[in-house]
Amino acid sequence: MSAKAPATPSTVTFEVNGRPVNAVKGVSLAAALVGDRVWTFRRNPVSDEPRGPFCGMGICLECEVTVDGRPGVRACLTPVRPGMRVETAGTEERP
Numbered sequence: 293m294s295a296k297a298p299a300t301p302s303t304v305t306f307e308v309n310g311r312p313v314n315a316v317k318g319v320s321l322a323a324a325l326v327g328d329r330v331w332t333f334r335r336n337p338v339s340d341e342p343r344g345p346f347c348g349m350g351i352c353l354e355c356e357v358t359v360d361g362r363p364g365v366r367a368c369l370t371p372v373r374p375g376m377r378v379e380t381a382g383t384e385e386r387p
């Protein structure tokens with residue numbers, strides 16, 4: 293089941309880099325972002341390579357994003373909430 297969803301009572305709307313996104317209630321922020329085809333969550337500080345979720349369980353730190361101004365939030369461990377403001381370090385890659 294895709295995390296991407298139209299706005300219904302069972303969805304939440306939040307913001308990604310200033311853009312409104314709908315996701316199914318209860319999914320992780322990482323699932324909601326991938327469901328919206330956002331793949332670059334952060335960039336490697338040395339190589340500047342795009343990074344995205346890998347382990348899905350809080351170990352690799354590749355899914356860190358900024359949530360409501362707080363950097364370093366692991367998206368795979370964070371439930372998506374209505375109105376949360378998410379910033380990724382990547383450009384909007386939405387293949």
Ligand code: FES
Pocket residue numbers: 344345346347348349350351352353354355356366367368369
């Ligand atoms: S995907 Fe590895 S810490 Fe989130």
